[in-house]
Amino acid sequence: MEGEERDKIEKLVKQINLGEYNLINELHSLISVPIRHIAYKYLHDKLDAEDLVQDFWAEIYKILKLYRFNKNAYGYLCKVIRNKAIDRYRKLHKHQEVYIDYVDYGSLTNYQNLSIERIELHLMMEQAFKRLTKLQAIIIQAVYFEKCTIREIAKELKMSSTEVCRQKQNAIMILKEHLE
Numbered sequence: 387m388e389g390e391e392r393d394k395i396e397k398l399v400k401q402i403n404l405g406e407y408n409l410i411n412e413l414h415s416l417i418s419v420p421i422r423h424i425a426y427k428y429l430h431d432k433l434d435a436e437d438l439v440q441d442f443w444a445e446i447y448k449i450l451k452l453y454r455f456n457k458n459a460y461g462y463l464c465k466v467i468r469n470k471a472i473d474r475y476r477k478l479h480k481h482q483e484v485y486i487d488y489v490d491y492g493s494l495t496n497y498q499n500l501s502i503e504r505i506e507l508h509l510m511m512e513q514a515f516k517r518l519t520k521l522q523a524i525i526i527q528a529v530y531f532e533k534c535t536i537r538e539i540a541k542e543l544k545m546s547s548t549e550v551c552r553q554k555q556n557a558i559m560i561l562k563e564h565l566e
Contacts, residue, residue: 428471
């Protein structure tokens with residue numbers, strides 16, 4: 387998602403929290419595709435994902451009230467739907483372990499609004515990410531897209547902070563090599 391869109395989402399969330407509820411449709415138009423994609427990515431079932439997305443939008447005012455304005459409303463909303471999807475998956479599949487999955491937020495970009503250079507950069511990044519292990523992609527996503535700390539990632543992945551840092555550095559080296 388482009389910086390302008392992220393700023394717009396941040397501004398909309400602040401305005402909605404101040405009582406401008408008519409802006410919820412604008413917020414919906416900006417994030418409905420990524421929210422639906424994340425729900426499906428974790429639940430692996432279209433109907434369950436659609437139910438979860440409806441529940442998400444039914445609770446949107448409560449969700450927005452819990453946001454603490456850290457300049458990443460988009461990341462916050464993506465994390466909320468991810469956590470809700472994991473919880474729903476656990477309820478539906480009680481005996482199966484839930485694996486945290488990498489979600490390619492970048493592939494959710496609307497190409498028609500981008501310049502050729504931005505599209506090429508996006509496609510190069512997509513190819514570079516394919517060279518990472520699943521664990522490395524999850525860590526890079528959490529650090530740079532969801533703005534999680536190393537400690538939060540380590541706790542969520544049940545790993546040491548040192549190992550998370552090592553995996554992050556390896557991933558960065560792979561990305562640099564591919565992008566050069």
